[in-house]
Amino acid sequence: xxRSPRLKTGLLLAALAAQYAWVGVAGALWAEPWPALVFPGFxxxxxxxxxxxxxxxxxxxxxxxxxxxxxxPPLEFSPEEVFIGVPRSQLNGMLRARFRNATSADTLSEAAxxxxxxxxxxxxxxxxxxxxxxxxxxxxxxEHGRLxxxxxxxxxxxxPTRAVAVALHPDPHRP
Amino acid sequence: xxxxxxxxxxxxxxxxxxxxxxFTALFIGLLLVPPAKGGDPAxxxxxxPDFFAPPPGPLSWLAGFPPADVVHALxxxxxLSLVAMGVGWGTRSASLLAGITLLALQGLQYTVGKVxxxxxLPLVPLVFxxxxxxxxxxxxxxxxxxxxxGSPPSSPIPSAVPVLALLxxxxxxxxAVPKLLGGWLDPRSQAVLGHLLNQRIAKGRDLLLSGxxxxxxxxxxxxxxxxxTVAFELGFLxxxxxxxxxxxxxxxxxxxxLSTLLMLNIAFxxxxxxxxxxxxxxxxxxxxxxxxxxxxAGAPNALQSPPAWFAAGVCAFLLPLTLPLPPLAAGDLxxxxxxxxxxxxxxxxxxxxxxxxxxxxxxxxxxxxxxxDTG
Numbered sequence: 001x002x003r004s005p006r007l008k009t010g011l012l013l014a015a016l017a018a019q020y021a022w023v024g025v026a027g028a029l030w031a032e033p034w035p036a037l038v039f040p041g042f043x044x045x046x047x048x049x050x051x052x053x054x055x056x057x058x059x060x061x062x063x064x065x066x067x068x069x070x071x072x073p074p075l076e077f078s079p080e081e082v083f084i085g086v087p088r089s090q091l092n093g094m095l096r097a098r099f100r101n102a103t104s105a106d107t108l109s110e111a112a113x114x115x116x117x118x119x120x121x122x123x124x125x126x127x128x129x130x131x132x133x134x135x136x137x138x139x140x141x142x143e144h145g146r147l148x149x150x151x152x153x154x155x156x157x158x159x160p161t162r163a164v165a166v167a168l169h170p171d172p173h174r175p
Numbered sequence: 176x177x178x179x180x181x182x183x184x185x186x187x188x189x190x191x192x193x194x195x196x197x198f199t200a201l202f203i204g205l206l207l208v209p210p211a212k213g214g215d216p217a218x219x220x221x222x223x224p225d226f227f228a229p230p231p232g233p234l235s236w237l238a239g240f241p242p243a244d245v246v247h248a249l250x251x252x253x254x255l256s257l258v259a260m261g262v263g264w265g266t267r268s269a270s271l272l273a274g275i276t277l278l279a280l281q282g283l284q285y286t287v288g289k290v291x292x293x294x295x296l297p298l299v300p301l302v303f304x305x306x307x308x309x310x311x312x313x314x315x316x317x318x319x320x321x322x323x324x325g326s327p328p329s330s331p332i333p334s335a336v337p338v339l340a341l342l343x344x345x346x347x348x349x350x351a352v353p354k355l356l357g358g359w360l361d362p363r364s365q366a367v368l369g370h371l372l373n374q375r376i377a378k379g380r381d382l383l384l385s386g387x388x389x390x391x392x393x394x395x396x397x398x399x400x401x402x403x404t405v406a407f408e409l410g411f412l413x414x415x416x417x418x419x420x421x422x423x424x425x426x427x428x429x430x431x432x433l434s435t436l437l438m439l440n441i442a443f444x445x446x447x448x449x450x451x452x453x454x455x456x457x458x459x460x461x462x463x464x465x466x467x468x469x470x471x472a473g474a475p476n477a478l479q480s481p482p483a484w485f486a487a488g489v490c491a492f493l494l495p496l497t498l499p500l501p502p503l504a505a506g507d508l509x510x511x512x513x514x515x516x517x518x519x520x521x522x523x524x525x526x527x528x529x530x531x532x533x534x535x536x537x538x539x540x541x542x543x544x545x546x547x548d549t550g
Contacts, residue, residue: 009341026231033232034282037342039347041353055377057377087214089212090284090291097228098225100228115222145391
């Protein structure tokens with residue numbers, strides 16, 4: 001091999017290493033950058049021993065009752081059921097990114113509520129009052145090929161879910 | 176490194192490169208222009224601004240989601256440049272434009288904050304833009320001297336081939352590093368099984384072998400899967416040193432993707448545009464020439480043209496996959512993904528079995544006696 005191809009190969013390798021370093025720095029400070037010449041790392045190990053841990057997103061929809069005390073329990077839907085049209089490969093990442101630094105005080109904009117309302121109407125009926133997007137840490141037991149609820153630890157409290165975005169129905173009484 | 180690749184230059188001779196160009200244009204154009212899974216191509220334009228979370232990089236310069244017209248215009252540009260690339264008309268510019276528009280289309284999907292790792296798709300036209308793949312069986316070739324156009328390769332093998340190998344090898348390496356750091360090799364954890372369970376629970380990907388695999392409570396098997404995954408991804412980079420090793424890893428990658436498709440319902444179809452580069456295009460070109468040579472001399476020119484035969488064959492396989500079929504059951508796996516990944520694995524398995532049988536037959540055959548043997 002003469003000097004030129006060797007030099008070019010070296011430069012290419014150096015450039016690849018430099019961009020990978022940028023991916024590491026940006027990922028640690030903000031989020032994974034794009035474009036970058038990387039493949040998915042799937043770094044997180046979710047099953048250790050018999051303990052399976054993950055995070056799921058659910059859409060919780062509250063409905064009106066005859067009185068405040070008689071309100072029916074909220075309905076829960078998966079993101080795939082509500083966010084019609086968003087590719088499944090993007091959906092969880094989209095919710096994770098949107099709510100990375102969110103607090104329970106976050107509310108969705110009117111545009112977002114109007115975007116979600118027709119689909120939620122179809123799923124929950126038009127009488128719904130509010131919806132929230134809930135991030136739930138999962139901790140399950142994997143045993144004999146099945147996922148089971150974890151053994152309760154005496155005195156422990158249930159894992160809290162985080163309602164990361166709340167939205168009120170634009171007009172629950174509309175025809 | 177380049178020398179070992181140069182020994183296999185026949186695989187990417189000008190005719191072979193031309194077929195690779197035509198195949199890439201058809202494969203991407205018919206199946207993989209983003210977003211490739213059906214539905215509204217401009218879905219991103221309908222998402223409210225609450226969900227705008229572009230990744231660091233040029234996308235963060237955008238003020239919000241793009242209008243639908245921008246997405247449609249990019250898709251039309253991508254398709255037109257792929258057509259131009261396929262017929263070899265302004266091949267270099269068309270290849271560059273195809274790569275850039277595909278890259279832009281991919282990027283816009285990621286402005287919701289989730290980056291998919293499909294970079295191989297735009298890389299193929301971008302890297303091969305300077306390979307001379309427009310020199311033969313192309314409008315460029317007909318225009319200027321009818322043989323010397325489109326910047327024919329100056330070296331025995333276009334450097335695009337080892338460069339793409341190096342890029343794929345490096346990207347595979349970047350997939351292995353987080354696994355090593357994340358504890359995939361820890362015998363107390365089963366990472367592959369964990370991701371399988373997560374795809375089922377968090378993403379509803381529970382088709383094909385997902386259920387039976389999730390029920391397979393055999394920790395040594397899953398630990399082996401963890402180690403094999405990391406070894407496979409790490410090994411890709413050193414395999415670049417020799418084309419034979421690299422082809423072995425590409426073949427292994429097909430089976431790797433088959434296993435992730437069957438168990439995790441993830442296909443990674445864009446990678447196949449990159450893997451296809453490492454087929455024996457020179458041999459395929461000779462076959463196509465022989466086939467088209469059987470057409471009687473008086474037949475129309477199109478029927479005697481090897482690239483026309485080749486394009487018709489590729490279309491015959493790919494066009495049925497473009498029918499607007501819904502995703503399989505409740506998941507997001509599509510028929511083209513299943514057909515391409517499954518078909519590639521089946522073809523490779525058949526090829527491997529034939530070679531093995533040939534090898535065994537040769538071993539069993541008695542060696543004929545030579546004069547030296549008989550003294």
